Every structure is written in C-alpha cells, then in structure tokens.
Amino acid sequence: MAVEVMTLEVAEASAKGLVAIGAGLAVGMAGLATAIAQYGIGTAAVGATAENKDIFGLVLVLTVIPETIVIFGLVVALLLLF
Amino acid sequence: MLNTRPMSKLLIVASKDQLDGIVRELYRHHVFHIEDFVETEEEGYEGVKIGMPLPQASAVSTELLRIRSIINAIGAAPSDVVPEQKEPVSALSARIDAELPHIEAEISELVDRRNRLEAAIRVCETKIAELEPFVPVQVDLSLLRGYDQFSVLSGHIPANVELPVPAETYFSGEVSGNLLIAIVPKDRLNEAELFLFEAGFQSVSIPDEEGLAKDRIAWYTQEISRFQAEMEQIDEQVNTRKDKHQAFLAACDELLTAEAERAEAPLRFATTDTTFVAEGWVPEENVEALISALRSVTGGRVFITEQDFDPVNESVPIEYENPDFSKPTEMLMDVYSRPQYTELDPTLLIAVVFPIFFGYILGDVGYGLVLLAMSLGLRKVITNDAGEKLLKVIRNASISSIIFGLLYSEFLGFALPWEPIGINRHLSIGGEAHGEGPDVVLMLVISVWAGILHITLGRLIHIRNARRMIKPGKHQNQVVFGQAGWILVMWGILFILWSLVEIPLMPAFTGLPPIVAGMNIATLLGAVMLVAGIAGIGQENSLELLELPTVISHTLSYARLAAVGISSVAIAMVTNFIAIDMLIEPAMEEISLVGVILIVAGLVVFLLGHTLNTALGLLGGGLHSIRLHYVEFFTKFYLGRGKKYDPFGMIRKFTED
Structure with a gap:
C-alpha cells in the first residue's frame, strides 16, 4: 500500500473541496427545510384560495415566508465560495 | 399620486316617480358607487324598506336570458367581438323586436337538428358496442333467437366449458372476455344456467339485428360518419350565423344587461311608500356634473346633499389615482389588497422600486430583450385589463433588466465587449478565470x-x-x-x-x-x-x-437580490459551457457525422437551458422582488383591505344613446 504524502498542495486542494461541500450542504439542507415548510403552508394556501379568491395576496405572502431560509443558505454558500 | 382618489358621499332623495329618470342618469354617468341599503330595525328607520325592481325588470331578464342562450348556442363570446360602430339604442330596440325572433327560430332549429344527430350517433355507438362480442360469429344473428323448444344463452366466460346438458355450443376466444353461445332445450335451461353461473359466465343479450354482426357494425359505422358529415354542415351554418349575428347579439346583450341592471337598481336603495333614498360615493371631481345632470333630468324635483363622512372608519370605495407610469403597477397592488382611503397608496413606490430590484436580479441584455419582446408580442393575445397591466409591468422590468445588463456586461451569460461597470457578476465556470471572480460581497x-x-x-x-x-x-x-x-x-x-x-x-x-x-x-x-x-x-x-x-x-x-441574481448568471454560464465549450467547439474542429450530432445536441442544450433560465429569471426576478414588497415592505405599514370602487353603469362598446 502506498503511503500518501500530505503536501501543501494536497492540503489546500482538500480544504477547497471541503469548502465546496460545505457550500453545497448549506444550500441543499436549507432548501430542504424551506421545501418542508412551504409544503404545509402551500397546501393550505391553495385550499384557502379555492374557497375565497380575495385572499390570494395574503396567502402568497404566507407561502413565501420560509423562502428566507434557503436564501440564507445561498448567501452562506456564496460567501464560502467567493 | 400617493393618495387614492378623493371621494364624496352623496345622498339622493326623490319621489318614486323620478326613480326611472334618476337611475337612468346615474347609469349613464357611470360614477356613482351605490352603497347598498340594508334593512334595519333601528329607531328612525321605521317604514323604510329595500325598493322593488322597476316594472320592466322581469320582462328584460327573460329577454336577456333568450339572448344569452342564443349566444351560448352559437358559441359567441361578446367580450371578443370588436365593435365596428356604436348603434343608437332606439334603432337597436327596434331591431330586437324585428329581427331577434327570426334569428332565434333559425338558430334553435339548427341546434335542434344538431342535438337530434348527436342522439342518433349515440344510438349507433351503443348498437356497435352491443354487436362487438358477436363479430366472430359467422351466423345470421336472427338465427340466434325465436325458438319455441330451445333457449339461446350467450355471454362472456373465462374459458370454454362442456355443458352437462345436451347442447349446441359455439366458443370463440377472438374477442376480449371470450364468447360462448349455447343452445339448450328449454326444460334443461335452469340446470345449464346454474352450471354456467358457477363457471363465471356473464350473460350478454343477443342484438336485435338481422345479418352478420360484422356487416351490421360496418353499416352503423357508415351511419355515424354520415351523421357526422351532416353535423359538420350544421356547424358550418352555425358559424356563418355566428359571424353574421354576433355583433348584433353582443349589442343586444349589452343593451339588455344595462336595462336589467337599471331595473334592479332599486333593490339597493331605501324606499318608503312614496320616496326613495340612494346613498353612494362619487369621485370629488365628478360631483358637480352629476348633481346638475340629476337636477335637470328631474326638473329640480330631487334633493341631493353631500354628506360628511369619517374617512378612517367608513369603508370608502377606493379608486387609484396614479400617473400613467405607475398605472400598470396597480395590478400588483390588487393582487395583495387595495389601500384604505386615508393611508398612503404605495403604488408609485412599487412602480419605481420593483423594476430596479428586478433588473438588479436579472441584469442581462439577452434575457431582458427576450422578455421585452414577449411582453410586447403577447399584447395582442392577452387583452383583459389585468393581463395588459401585467405585461406592462414586465415590459418596465425588462427594460430595467437591459440597463443593468449593460452595466454588468452580460448577454445570455456571455460577456459583452466591455468590462462590467461597478459590479462584476462573471463566474469562473469550467476552470476559466474571468478576471477576479464575482463581487459577491459587494x-x-x-x-x-x-x-x-x-x-x-x-x-x-x-x-x-x-x-x-x-x-x-x-x-x-x-x-x-x-x-x-x-x-x-x-x-x-x-x-x-x-x-x-x-x-x-x-x-x-x-x-x-x-x-x-x-x-x-x-x-x-x-x-x-x-x-x-x-x-x-x-x-x-x-x-x-x-x-x-x-x-x-x-x-x-434582501440578500436574495444578490443571491438569486448570481444563481441565474451561474445557470446561464453553465448552459453556455456545456453547449459550446463541451459540445459544439470540440466538434467544430473536425467535422464528422458524430460531430454534427454533437453540434445539434449542443444547440438543443443551449436553447433548452436558456429557455428554462428565462422562465426562472422571470419567476425569480419577479416573485422575489414582489415578495420583498409584500412581506418585508408592506408588513411595516400597509393595512390594505380597501373596497374596490365599482361605479353603477358600464363602459359601453356597442350602443349609444
């Protein structure tokens, strides 16, 4: 078995890779959380709108509130990457 | 500009014999938002009741129903009819009396014939369905019935069986569910039926037809196509009638709808035995004209007064008052809710800020041009009020997108021939470094x-x-x-x-x-x-x-403004990288069959990717910008729930006085 030598380049490259993984996790997991939150609100919102069209604006607002979570994830990812 | 249109509250009182004239005048002016009267038991309201419709109401409604049923029958849509010229009401009324019965008879005759043909086709289809199981039987169907000593059993069965009674059987596996025909002596019928029932037999009645099943099906199919041809003829006739009459019918519809609305207006007024009271709202600028018109039409026998009202607690109907520039944005306000009378109307603020946010997110000359072309091109297709406004909002947003695109130096993810001014959003995709990378923090x-x-x-x-x-x-x-x-x-x-x-x-x-x-x-x-x-x-x-x-x-x-924008740039650049750097460019070096396929694949990726990204950009740019207004901005001050100003009357397209 070859013994792997940890050079500076290897260390730097793997650090970069870990940053990329971290960025991916930040967006992915935040996206999942948003999806879970929006799933419930969205279902209820569509139902409520079917009953009364006038509240579309209000339920749209309620539905998009969890979107902030994924935006935070995206911001963190962008800050990590650049 | 930042306020809604100022309103006045009018109280109109007159004797009932003026009712018709006043209602007519109110309808013509199309500015009076009626405040519906609600009967109460409160002191001071004794003897005040909701009014009765004008005497012509029921006749007009019946007439309107007739017109609408004709319009329905010929499949016309009055809203799609482009009026050529306005017709005077008196001439139109005369035409209604003279022409309408004739048109009605003509069209109902066509519709009747069409319905009869439809019924006949349905009958043929049922017959065909009944005949289908008997297609393999090479015997005249009339031979399968009418015996004194024998009974004929026919039906579907999972598999062929041997009957325990003396019988003549025929089995075919060619039709779905198989077919078994058994001719048994009448006195052994019960036994045979019991046996077959246990074998999973499902009885199918023998069609009442003469000749081979196959031939009969062919005959019925021919009948259906004959009926269908006849129906097409009728449809054509209906269409010529539609082209000929729909302008007239739309005008009738408008005239009668107006008359019906007028006739039913008293249902919204308060009345006593001899007088009526109409309460409602009129934009301040129209008050004088309306009052003098009402005075002249009644010869002064009307009492009109401007009432004081509490602008905060009373639900005053809301009409926007915006410069032309921010008028389309009213549609974005209506989606949320109209402002209240005394609160600031933020339409103008949205009209300014929304395109800026949109452009900041989707700053790309290419996407901007696509959206601009789309918003201009769809104007011919989408003609309803809200749709037109939405298209104008998108148009403004896409112009802003083009301006930001010039600053960012972006065209469908490619760089324009100059360096980005101020903010650089070019990413390093595929290992190619474009300058110092995007100014994410900035x-x-x-x-x-x-x-x-x-x-x-x-x-x-x-x-x-x-x-x-x-x-x-x-x-x-x-x-x-x-x-x-x-x-x-x-x-x-x-x-x-x-x-x-x-x-x-x-x-x-x-x-x-x-x-x-x-x-x-x-x-x-x-x-x-x-x-x-x-x-x-x-x-x-x-x-x-x-x-x-x-x-x-x-x-x-608000960081989404930067984040969503950069992700849109990333999608565009990745699309370009896959389509051009990975597929098209290597193939261009050496032209071969595989190369041509790769080039086509590259073009497909390019088109698909950018179409998707345009849609995402419109959704992302539009939805996120408007969301920042609805959620982050409006929650700080906006009350909304204003009542829409809906004046009594209509915008007439086909008729005039």
Whole structure:
C-alpha cells in the first residue's frame, strides 16, 4: 500500500473541496427545510384560495415566508465560495 | 399620486316617480358607487324598506336570458367581438323586436337538428358496442333467437366449458372476455344456467339485428360518419350565423344587461311608500356634473346633499389615482389588497422600486430583450385589463433588466465587449478565470443597503399613516414612538456593527478612539439607540418585542437580490459551457457525422437551458422582488383591505344613446 504524502498542495486542494461541500450542504439542507415548510403552508394556501379568491395576496405572502431560509443558505454558500 | 382618489358621499332623495329618470342618469354617468341599503330595525328607520325592481325588470331578464342562450348556442363570446360602430339604442330596440325572433327560430332549429344527430350517433355507438362480442360469429344473428323448444344463452366466460346438458355450443376466444353461445332445450335451461353461473359466465343479450354482426357494425359505422358529415354542415351554418349575428347579439346583450341592471337598481336603495333614498360615493371631481345632470333630468324635483363622512372608519370605495407610469403597477397592488382611503397608496413606490430590484436580479441584455419582446408580442393575445397591466409591468422590468445588463456586461451569460461597470457578476465556470471572480460581497452589501433603506422607508410611512389615521393623542403617540423605536433599533445595531467590523460600502467607525471600556463613540451611540428603540417598541406593545429578530432577518432577506441574481448568471454560464465549450467547439474542429450530432445536441442544450433560465429569471426576478414588497415592505405599514370602487353603469362598446 502506498503511503500518501500530505503536501501543501494536497492540503489546500482538500480544504477547497471541503469548502465546496460545505457550500453545497448549506444550500441543499436549507432548501430542504424551506421545501418542508412551504409544503404545509402551500397546501393550505391553495385550499384557502379555492374557497375565497380575495385572499390570494395574503396567502402568497404566507407561502413565501420560509423562502428566507434557503436564501440564507445561498448567501452562506456564496460567501464560502467567493 | 400617493393618495387614492378623493371621494364624496352623496345622498339622493326623490319621489318614486323620478326613480326611472334618476337611475337612468346615474347609469349613464357611470360614477356613482351605490352603497347598498340594508334593512334595519333601528329607531328612525321605521317604514323604510329595500325598493322593488322597476316594472320592466322581469320582462328584460327573460329577454336577456333568450339572448344569452342564443349566444351560448352559437358559441359567441361578446367580450371578443370588436365593435365596428356604436348603434343608437332606439334603432337597436327596434331591431330586437324585428329581427331577434327570426334569428332565434333559425338558430334553435339548427341546434335542434344538431342535438337530434348527436342522439342518433349515440344510438349507433351503443348498437356497435352491443354487436362487438358477436363479430366472430359467422351466423345470421336472427338465427340466434325465436325458438319455441330451445333457449339461446350467450355471454362472456373465462374459458370454454362442456355443458352437462345436451347442447349446441359455439366458443370463440377472438374477442376480449371470450364468447360462448349455447343452445339448450328449454326444460334443461335452469340446470345449464346454474352450471354456467358457477363457471363465471356473464350473460350478454343477443342484438336485435338481422345479418352478420360484422356487416351490421360496418353499416352503423357508415351511419355515424354520415351523421357526422351532416353535423359538420350544421356547424358550418352555425358559424356563418355566428359571424353574421354576433355583433348584433353582443349589442343586444349589452343593451339588455344595462336595462336589467337599471331595473334592479332599486333593490339597493331605501324606499318608503312614496320616496326613495340612494346613498353612494362619487369621485370629488365628478360631483358637480352629476348633481346638475340629476337636477335637470328631474326638473329640480330631487334633493341631493353631500354628506360628511369619517374617512378612517367608513369603508370608502377606493379608486387609484396614479400617473400613467405607475398605472400598470396597480395590478400588483390588487393582487395583495387595495389601500384604505386615508393611508398612503404605495403604488408609485412599487412602480419605481420593483423594476430596479428586478433588473438588479436579472441584469442581462439577452434575457431582458427576450422578455421585452414577449411582453410586447403577447399584447395582442392577452387583452383583459389585468393581463395588459401585467405585461406592462414586465415590459418596465425588462427594460430595467437591459440597463443593468449593460452595466454588468452580460448577454445570455456571455460577456459583452466591455468590462462590467461597478459590479462584476462573471463566474469562473469550467476552470476559466474571468478576471477576479464575482463581487459577491459587494452585491450582498448593496442588497442589504437596499433592505435597510426600504424598511426604514416603510416604517416612516407607518408614522405618516398613523399621524393621518389615528386621532392625535396617547394612542397616536404610542404608534409613532413605536415605529421610531423600530428605526432606532435597526440603525443602533448598524452603528454597533460599523464600530466593530469594517464592511465595504458602509461607514467604518472602527478607527474612532475608545471612550469607555474599549467602546468608541459610535458603539455608545448605537447602544443608546438600541435601548431607546427597544423602549419605544415596548411602550406600544410589549409583545412586539418578540418580533425583534425580524430586524435582522428582514434586512438580510434582501440578500436574495444578490443571491438569486448570481444563481441565474451561474445557470446561464453553465448552459453556455456545456453547449459550446463541451459540445459544439470540440466538434467544430473536425467535422464528422458524430460531430454534427454533437453540434445539434449542443444547440438543443443551449436553447433548452436558456429557455428554462428565462422562465426562472422571470419567476425569480419577479416573485422575489414582489415578495420583498409584500412581506418585508408592506408588513411595516400597509393595512390594505380597501373596497374596490365599482361605479353603477358600464363602459359601453356597442350602443349609444
């Protein structure tokens, strides 16, 4: 078995890779959380709108509130990457 | 501009014999928003009842029903008819009496014939369905019935069986579910039936037909196509009638709808035995013209007065008053809710800020041009009011997108021949370095600045609304100080932040000399603002303190302006990289069959990717921008729930007096 030598380049490259993984996790997991939150609100919102069209604006607002979570994830990812 | 149209409340009282003339005049002016009268038991309202419809109401409704049924029958849509010229009402009324019965008879005759043909086709189809199981039987169907000594059993069965009684059987596996025909002596019928039932037999009745099943099916199919041809002829005739009469029918519809609405108007008025009272709203600028018109039509026998009203608590109907530039944006307001009468109408603010946000997110000349072309091209297709407004909103947004695209130097993800001005969003995709990489931090800071200013503006508008809508006194002060508190908290946090870290594009107070315990003047100022702000919020409503984290989350929510935009650039650049650098370019070096396929694949990827990204850009840019308004901006001040101004009358397209 070859013994792997940890050079500076290897260390730097793997650090970069870990940053990329971290960025991916930040967006992915935040996206999942948003999806879970929006799933419930969205279902209820569509139902409520079917009953009364006038509240579309209000339920749209309620539905998009969890979107902030994924935006935070995206911001963190962008800050990590650049 | 930032207010809704000023309204006056009118009270019209007259004797009942003036009712028809007044209703007619109100309808013609199309400015009077009727406040429906509700019967009450309260003191002072004894003997006041909801009015009765005018005598012609039921006749007009019947007539209208006839017209609508004709319109329905020929499949015309009055809203799609382009009026050639307006027809005088008197001429039209005469034409209704003279021509309508004729048209009605003609069309109902066509419709009847069509219905009969439809029924006949259905009958044929049923017959064919009945005959289908018997297709393999090569025997005249009339031979399968009419015996004195024998019974014929026919039906589906899972598999062929041997009957325990003397029988003549025929089995075919060619049709779905198989077919078994058994001819058994009548006296053994019960036994045979019992046996077959246990074998899973499903009886099918023998069609009442002469000849082979196959031939009969062919005959019925022929009949169906004959009927269908006849129906097509009728449809054609209906269409010629439609082209010929639909303008007339649409005009009739308009005339009669107007008459029906007029005839039913008294249902919304209060009446006594001899008089009626109509209450409603009129835009201030129209009041004088309406009053003098009513006076002249009644010969002065009418009492009209402008009433005082409470602009805050009464539900005044809302009509926007915007310059042409911000009119389309009213549609975005209607989606949320109309403003109340006394609060600030933020339409103009959205009309300015929304395109800027949109362009900041989707700053790309290529996408901007596509959206611009789309919004201009769809104008011919989408003709309803809200749709037209939406297209204009998209048009403004796409122009802003083009301007930002020129600054960002972006065209469908490619760089334009100049360096980005101010902000660079070019990413390094596929290992190619484009300069120093995108200015993510810069974009984020600009976004957050947008948030800070937007939210502060929202709070300031709340203070302005409170000063107009709440009576001066303790409550008004509480609200004003509460909102000032929110502003102080936000800026206090900012001051503390600025004195701790240096952020590009933001003031840096880190260099100031410390005064107490390592804190400099900015930190102290920030802390004082923070505490004062919290006190301000708490005195209005201590529960609001739970909302304190929203100061940070709402401000940071504006970071989406940068984040969504950069992801859109990333998708565009990745599409270009896959399509051109990975597929087309290598194939271009050496032209071969595989190469041509690769080039085509590259073009497909290019088109698909950019179509998707245009759609995403419109959704992302539009939805996120409007969401920032609805959620982050409006929650700071906006009440909404204003009632739409819906004046009595209609915009006439086909008729005139």
